[in-house]
Amino acid sequence: MSTLAIHNPATGALITEIPADDAASVARKAAAARAAQPAWAARPLSERVAAITRFRAGLVAEIDQLATTLTSEVGKPISQARNELNGLLPRIDFFLAQVDQALQTEQVFADAGMTEQISHAPLGVIANISAWNYPFFVGANVFVPALLTGNVVLYKPSEFAALTGLHIARLLHAAGVPEDVFVPLVGAGPVGEALLAQDIDGVFFTGSYGTGARISQAVAGRFNIKLQLELGGKDPTYVRHDADPKVAAESLADGAMYNTGQSCCSVERIYVHESLHDDFVEHFLATVTTFKQGDPLDATTYIGAITRAPQLALLERQVADAKARGATLRTGGHILPGPGNWFAPTVFTEVSHEMELMREESFGPIIGIQKVSSDAEALQLMNDTRYGLTAGVFSRDELAAKALLAQVNAGTVYWNCCDRVSPRLPWSGHGDSGVGLTLSTYGISTFTRPKAWHLRQA
Numbered sequence: 001m002s003t004l005a006i007h008n009p010a011t012g013a014l015i016t017e018i019p020a021d022d023a024a025s026v027a028r029k030a031a032a033a034r035a036a037q038p039a040w041a042a043r044p045l046s047e048r049v050a051a052i053t054r055f056r057a058g059l060v061a062e063i064d065q066l067a068t069t070l071t072s073e074v075g076k077p078i079s080q081a082r083n084e085l086n087g088l089l090p091r092i093d094f095f096l097a098q099v100d101q102a103l104q105t106e107q108v109f110a111d112a113g114m115t116e117q118i119s120h121a122p123l124g125v126i127a128n129i130s131a132w133n134y135p136f137f138v139g140a141n142v143f144v145p146a147l148l149t150g151n152v153v154l155y156k157p158s159e160f161a162a163l164t165g166l167h168i169a170r171l172l173h174a175a176g177v178p179e180d181v182f183v184p185l186v187g188a189g190p191v192g193e194a195l196l197a198q199d200i201d202g203v204f205f206t207g208s209y210g211t212g213a214r215i216s217q218a219v220a221g222r223f224n225i226k227l228q229l230e231l232g233g234k235d236p237t238y239v240r241h242d243a244d245p246k247v248a249a250e251s252l253a254d255g256a257m258y259n260t261g262q263s264c265c266s267v268e269r270i271y272v273h274e275s276l277h278d279d280f281v282e283h284f285l286a287t288v289t290t291f292k293q294g295d296p297l298d299a300t301t302y303i304g305a306i307t308r309a310p311q312l313a314l315l316e317r318q319v320a321d322a323k324a325r326g327a328t329l330r331t332g333g334h335i336l337p338g339p340g341n342w343f344a345p346t347v348f349t350e351v352s353h354e355m356e357l358m359r360e361e362s363f364g365p366i367i368g369i370q371k372v373s374s375d376a377e378a379l380q381l382m383n384d385t386r387y388g389l390t391a392g393v394f395s396r397d398e399l400a401a402k403a404l405l406a407q408v409n410a411g412t413v414y415w416n417c418c419d420r421v422s423p424r425l426p427w428s429g430h431g432d433s434g435v436g437l438t439l440s441t442y443g444i445s446t447f448t449r450p451k452a453w454h455l456r457q458a
Contacts, residue, residue: 004162004186009075010296010305012339018162020187023194026154029183030198033152034125036180041122041150045103047176048148049096054175056092059085059136062171066136070164071296074132075305075341078297080259088136092144094423095444099148102444105453115455120448122150123226124201129192129215130165131206132158132307133262138206138230139168141427141438146204147177149447154200156185156192158207160307193218202226202447206264209361209432228436228446231429232361233389234268237418238378238404239280240395241273247416248394249283255418257291257345260304261365264433265390267418269358270369271378277371281349284369285330288345293336303365306341315343315364318357322368327351332366353384361387375404383409388430392418411437 004020007013021029040048059066067081076084102120109116126146130139135157143153157165169184185191196203196218203225205215212229219225237255239248255267272280293303306312312335319333332346343364351358351368358368372378382391392414393401405413411428414420421427421439428437437443 002187004159004188006073006163008072008340009307009309010340010342012341015072015163018166018186021185021191021194022187023190023197026185026191026194027198029180029185030125030154030195030200032180033154033183034199036178037122037124037150037152040152040178040181043150045100045148048150049099051172051176052092052096052144052148055172055177056089058171058175059088062167066164066167068297069167070135070161071304073163074135074161074307075296076259077301077304079299079301080304084134084136088140091137091140091423091439095144095148098441099145099444102441103149103448113457115453115457117453117455119451119453120149120445121451123447123449124151125199126151126153126202126204126447127195127198127200128153128155129195129203129205129207130155130157130161132160133259133264135161135164136168137421139165141443142204143168143172143182145444146447147172147182149444151202151447152181152183154183154185154195154198156187156195159186159188162186200225202228204228204436204438206230208232212434226436226446228438229434230264230427230436230438231432231434232363232387233264233429233433234359234361234385234387235265235390235392235410236269236271236382236385237267237392237394237414238372238375238382239270239272239276240375240378240393240397240400241275242396242400243273243276243394244396245276245280246283249280250287251394251416251418253284253287253291256367257288257303257365258419260306261367262307262363263419265412265419265421266363267392268362268367269382270367271372271381272369273378274371274373277369281330281369285347288331288347291345293342293345303345306343306364309341311364312341312343315346315362315366318355318360318362318366319346322348322351322355322357325352325355327355327357327368353381359385375400379404379407383407386432389433390414390418
């Protein structure tokens with residue numbers, strides 16, 4: 001039997017080895033899930049709601065244990081792991097409150113002889129290939145509404161968050177979700193490839209653009225499959241001439257460095273009007289230097305470990321490229337010595353779009369700050385990207401900020417805030433940031449298939 005080794009990225013130590021799936025077990029589990037789906041969909045919605053409600057209670061009862069596991073396998077600071085779990089609860093509450101309305105048959109027309117209605121049926125079998133950086137958030141964005149709407153889920157957690165994925169499965173099964181209805185699949189890339197070869201009705205993936213492109217190619221031509229890809233970003237923020245430089249700097253330092261910069265909506269590019277550029281940079285550096293980097297299990301730690309060791313080489317490459325092209329390194333810029341995957345919080349100024357740092361996703365505690373002379377220049381630079389996930393503007397002028405944000409190619413925009421997700425708003429991207437959406441009522445309906453009814457009275 002194959003196994004998956006789980007290592008602690010903060011120390012490099014082996015945590016454990018767990019049984020892993022192979023092509024045969026994936027096929028067997030997918031067939032069982034397909035057979036189980038009609039009965040799960042036929043259950044009253046109240047029973048599915050009750051199961052997810054019990055799952056929520058299970059999360060609350062085990063928050064400390066779940067947070068410790070998450071921190072140990074991905075290197076996330078323990079306080080931020082707890083934040084993720086506590087932040088998941090209102091998302092679950094939103095789905096529970098909204099699913100009944102989302103599944104209601106809609107009557108859209110009626111006269112003396114003809115009635116038109118829209119019903120909503122589950123897609124069927126969902127392949128959920130999830131991410132390691134926020135495994136509770138991004139996983140539950142898919143599997144909670146999918147299960148509530150009558151789908152079964154073949155859930156492949158990232159191999160870097162597999163223990164967390166197994167905890168999720170355990171809690172769902174204990175809450176009354178049958179084992180063939182929520183099915184964890186453990187392993188790396190080959191397990192994901194085997195999953196995509198199965199008889200599935202939807203693929204929901206969160207991760208890198210490169211993996212998303214391979215998934216798209218793998219299911220190309222299979223028109224029965226609904227494909228949703230939540231990919232990366234190179235998320236910009238512009239600090240206008242009328243912003244408060246200290247307030248903006250403190251907010252954006254957190255937006256760039258939270259979760260060690262390993263968030264798809266982390267601030268990755270900052271443009272600052274020349275009139276307050278120097279003040280902003282001073283406050284930004286002062287904030288970053290207060291962020292404690294160290295043991296992720298220490299409640300006072302803010303910057304944790306880099307989850308994937310290969311990411312260190314990418315960050316080093318971006319640093320070297322920025323230096324070679326004339327950027328000024330203000331702090332950090334190097335791998336920290338010792339065991340584990342550690343990179344110092346890094347800030348560059350005098351950057352430009354000739355640099356990889358300002359064009360390609362970093363996914364680490366590194367940021368470039370570029371001086372601009374006008375709103376028009378900032379807008380042009382913000383849109384000079386193949387990505388389009390989030391973007392923000394800091395300004396005291398709401399109308400001016402909204403006018404700029406209306407012209408930015410991004411699925412989510414922020415005024416005087418950043419790095420924020422709400423269950424009430426759809427989460428989607430433009431360009432190479434992906435296709436489809438999660439969250440909001442749209443993120444419930446995406447797991448259903450509408451059927452149009454034309455009903456003529458005899």
